[in-house]
Amino acid sequence: MMVNVRLFGMLGILAKERSVALHMAERATLGDVLAELGKRFGREFMDRILRVPGEMHSYCRVFVNDIPVDDLGTELETNGSVAEVGMILLMASEGG
Amino acid sequence: MEMVAEATQTNGQLNDAWIPSACSLCYGTCSILAHRLDGVLVKIEGNPESAVGKGRLCGKGVSGLMTHYDPHRVRVPLRRTNPIKGIGIDPGWKEISWDAALDEIAERLRKLREDDPRKLFIQRTTTVTSSRTPIQVFAAAFGTPNRSSAGGGLHCGNGAHLISGIMHASWSVVPDFQYCNYAVYFGASKGHSAGHASCSNMGLAADARARGMKMVVVDPMCNFAAAKATEWVPIRVGTDAALALAMCNVTVNELGIYDAPYLQAKTNAPYLIGPDKSYVRDPESRKPLVWDRVVRKAQPYDAAKPQEMALEGKFEVNGVPCEPSFQLLKEHLKTFTPEWAERITTIPAKNIRRLGSEFAREARVGSTIVIDGITLPYRPVAAIAFRGSQGHMNSVYDFLAVDLLNHLVGSADMVGGCLGFNPACHGHPDTGRPHFIPKAGPDGLMITGIWMAHHNPYPIREPRMPEQVGLQDLFVLCQTSPFSDSSDHEELWDKFHLPYRPEILLNYGTNLLMSIGNKETVAKSLAKFKFIISFDLFLTESSDFADIVLPDCDYLESLDSRPNFPFIFNLPGGMGEWCWPIKQPTVNPDGQQRRCSDILVELADRIGMREDLNAAFNAILKLEGPFRLERERRYSYEEVCDAELKTNFGPDRGLEWFRKHGVIKWPKKPGEVYWRHCVDVRVPIYWEFLPAIREKIAAIAEPRGVKIPQEYYEPLPDWIPCSSHVENTPGYDLFAFYYRDIIHTNSFTMENPWLDEAARLDPYSYTIAINAETGRKKGLKEGEEIWVETEKGRRVKGRLHLTEAIHPEGLGIGACAGHWGDGMPVAKGKGVFFNDLLEVDFDHVSPVNLKGLCRALGRRNARRQGKGRFFQRSLRG
The missing domain is CATH 3.40.228.10 (Dimethylsulfoxide Reductase, domain 2)
Incomplete structure (x- = not known):
């Protein structure tokens, strides 16, 4: 299956690519997609996304076909012929 | 500028309206009704239809008119002409057009983002809760992790937030x-x-x-x-x-x-x-x-x-x-x-x-x-x-x-x-939104259902070599940090090999020079920024360090779809009603002021990050279905607010509905308010994770010469004396502390003539309070002007008030007062600038949550000035 990954904010700048097209096996999961991104963009990139292996930081937001997903085991469904994945980091502090 | 609210109640006159909105004289953000008569705001009252305030409004809230109509508000964009920056140095302001201002800002931000987005540091005041979302969104879209609140959070309850989050899933x-x-x-x-x-x-x-x-x-x-x-x-x-x-x-x-x-x-x-x-x-x-x-x-x-x-x-x-x-x-x-x-x-x-x-x-x-x-x-x-x-x-x-x-x-x-405060919500009966409930995380311990930012307090992040200027990614239990402005920040950044230095400061409404610590230290850090953009209502002491000042709309001219959300912040706890008010413009600005939220949207477009901005809005506001923002379309902030309201309350309850009604509410259920009985989560009375966190922090910090003391990271709480408790320099025998004066909010409201008058009438607001008996023993008299000095030699002066209402060893200073700038002439010279007593460095903060270099603890002692006297009665220059 085809997966288009859009990297927003810091992720796009780190990766130096804002849109990544991936060929994934059928029934690929979000975790599989992240693993593929890790191969492509390296450990520093993945450290921004994963708190520990298998779990994303609470400030990493991932949308699959515009639906928020935080379980890495979620199987991707294609929206037509392509699954669209969007990722953004919301990392910053707050006070008050 | 969009149309301001239409009349909601009339007495037969065309231009007589009571407009529901939200206060911003403090972050309580109580619901208000603004009375507009023939285009002029004449009164502000609490909105009895809202659970936020329940029709009550404090002295600060009712006096908001005087801030709104203050003749000293900034009304046009300003560009500094003097490249030299420092306390008391005239910036040489010249008026420029909005286009010229935004052209320059956008160009600088665009280049900075291409170079390294982390070089942008964003600071905002917590007083205006409505600034939180637009600034969170802009920071996420830009790609900087460097955002802070209220001058390093020194008015903020860092410890309270951390522990309220871990133990109660709430902010407080x-x-x-x-x-x-x-x-x-x-x-x-x-x-x-x-x-x-x-x-x-x-x-x-x-x-x-x-x-x-x-x-x-x-x-x-x-x-x-x-x-x-x-x-x-x-x-x-x-x-x-x-x-x-x-x-x-x-x-x-x-x-x-x-x-x-x-x-x-x-x-x-x-x-x-x-x-x-x-x-x-x-x-x-x-x-x-x-x-x-x-x-x-x-x-x-x-x-x-x-x-x-x-x-x-x-x-x-x-x-x-x-x-x-x-x-x-x-x-x-x-x-x-x-x-x-x-x-x-x-x-x-x-x-x-x-x-x-x-x-x-x-x-x-x-x-x-x-x-x-x-x-x-x-x-x-x-x-x-x-x-x-x-x-x-x-x-x-x-x-x-x-x-x-x-x-x-x-x-x-x-x-x-x-x-x-309200950590569990099952949502509005019609939509089931917003919906958040604490859940069990690693080791069965509680994860908050919602949080003010996006770094949940638990599970604890893994400490790492910092890339945030505040070092929060190393000191993972902290929220806001003083290290963007501390006297030792360069040393710390060098030790931790911070791979960049902040270059541009985007400031929203914060008077950093007054809200962090002693002004000399903060001034040095501000002067190092290559470029500072500041959204301001008034020219503050910190505005003097800006390169461009943008005239902001105040709360009576502004729009926000979520002034009281998340509910863990300023919605009343306990049984009663869920309540979602909006803030809406009640009048148009009388100058060239524009809303920060609109400007940030425009800047994002000029920088070329519209897609990022829309993605951040979608993520932060949790926009869904038909109300989700399309990737490439340009939206006004008004449209974004409309999308959020419709996402949460249905297509018939968008911005137009809220402009008319002001607020939506529904009953709370016992299972929401007393959620802990119903939800299978645990909280740690024994903080087992602390020693391990300390070890990980120490593994990074100690080889670089930063000692991480063990005693602060034990699983069970202890009482650890601060340095002032063990300070024994002769003559330094009082514990000075700051407290929030209820008449004032941070350093902002001293400019308000009504509040200033109230504070001058109050025996405490602008004075230094010492126990009467203690004062008598020192030969001090009511009303005399005194100096307070720390063991480090930092000094402030003020008028003495002797009172029975303070501990014999205490020295209390109210509010964040003592303005010296000309941009807030009512505030100038009023009260005592407590923060000038405070060191801003690693040695004066908690090594756990980076909190504590100021306020409310007598880390500073007052001592006698001159031989045999505890305070000098005459002023020193």
Whole structure:
């Protein structure tokens, strides 16, 4: 299956690519997609996304076909012929 | 500028309208009605239709008109012409057009983003809650992790937020006023015209006192809270943890009162702890083990029935000796006898024993109550704390010690007890939104259902080499940080090889020079920025360091779809109503002012990050379905607000509906308010993760010369003296502390003529308060001007007020006053600039949450000036 990954904010700048097209096996999961991104963009990139292996930081937001997903085991469904994945980091502090 | 609100109530005249909106004179953000007559705002009242304030409005709120119509507001964009920056240096402002301003800003930001987006530092005031979302969105879209609040968060309750988050899934805590019978306040002003849900809490607290709730206020000063208390307990500054720990000891060890079923089911009290202070874990699942008293063996915590878990005893599991964490806590508490605490706090041991006993007995452990047909535990006692008691290096233990009282008697988020502000919401009946409930995370401990930012307090992040200028990614238990402005920031950044330096500061409404620490230190850090953009209502002392000042709209000219969301911040706790108000423009600006939210959208477009901005809006506002923003389309902020409201409340309740109605509300359910009884989560009375976090931080920091002290990272709370408690330089014999004056908000409201007048009439607002007897012993007289000096030689001057209403060793300074700039002429020269006494460096903050270099703890002593006198009576230049 085809997966288009859009990297927003810091992720796009780190990766130096804002849109990544991936060929994934059928029934690929979000975790599989992240693993593929890790191969492509390296450990520093993945450290921004994963708190520990298998779990994303609470400030990493991932949308699959515009639906928020935080379980890495979620199987991707294609929206037509392509699954669209969007990722953004919301990392910053707050006070008050 | 969009059309301002139409009339909602008329008396027959065309231009007579009462417009529902939200206050921004403090972050309480109470709902208001603004009365506009022939285009002029003539009055502001509380909105009785809203649960946020319930029609009440404090003195600050009603005086908002005077800020709005202040002739000294910035009305045009300004560009500095003088490249030299410093305190007292004229920026040489010249008026420029919005286009010219935005062209220059966009070009600089675009280049910076291409270079390294982390070089942008964004700062905002917490006073205007409506700035939170647009700035969070802009930061996420831009790609910078460097965003801070209220000048490094020094008005902020960092320790309170961390522990309220981990223990209550909320930003702060408050007594369940409707049912509480006994509340102990440790440096908190919930219900006394300040802070979260201030006006609502005022009414709730007053009703509770009238009903008979005993309110005990532990505070060095008998001011806003203590003056309304049943009992004021004067305490030596910064020693609240010692009192709280002694009260815990009285409760558990002297009286033997604790809520065993609560501790078994809702905390990690039964988790077995080994000699290494860590959980004893199941070899296969790695889950913490508990001792099952029925089967007489260790079981994973989720495999045993809570009532069968041992809380006490010594066991051996797989050859490892271990004890339940409650057993360790119980032993630990024995150290903290009332007699020990008396020596530290100056509170007589018999009073400590009485307070502990009253608290424990009033908890009625084991009792239940029926609310709306649901039987719930009834624990009508609450111990709460906030900024006053934890604004110092020991802030984490301090708040945790206070909160332990609630957990020992099972009153945390139970009826009548200590409530987090609204951590569980099942959503509006029509849509099920917003929806958030705490859930169990690693080791069964609680993860918040919602949080003010996106870095949840638990699970704790893994410490790493920092890439944030505040080092929050190393000191993972902190929220806001002073290290963007500290005197040692370059040294720290060098030590940690920070791969960049901040170059541009985007400031929203914060007067950094006054809100962090001594002005010389902050000025040096501000002067190092290559470019500063500042959205301001007035030219503040910090605006003088800006390169471009953008004239901001005030709250009466602004729009926000979520001024009181998340509900964990400033929606009243307890039973009642969920309530979602909006903020809307009531008049158009009379100059060239534009709203920051609109400008940020425009800047994003000019920088070329529209897609990122829309993605950030979608993520942060959780926009869904047809209301989700399309990737490439340009939206106005008004359209974004409309999308959020429709996402949450349906297509018929968008911005237009809210403009007319102002607020939507629906009843709270007992299962939401008293969620803890219904949700299977635990909280840590034993912070097992702390030593491990310390080890990871130390592994990075100590090879680089930054010592991470062990004693602050033990699993059980302790009282650790601050440097001022062990300071013995002769003559420095008073503990100076700052407190939030309820007449004022941070450094902002001194410019408001009505509030300034009220403060001048008040004997405390603009003075230095010292105990009358102490003053007499020093030969001081009421009303004379004095200098206060720290052992580091930092000094402030002010007018003395002698009073019985302060601890004999205390020196209290109210508000963040003492303006010296010309841009706020009403404020200029009023009050005392306490922060000028404060060092801003690593040695003066908590090594856990980076909190504490200022406010409310006597880290600074006042001493005599001149031979034989404690204070010089004449002014020095």
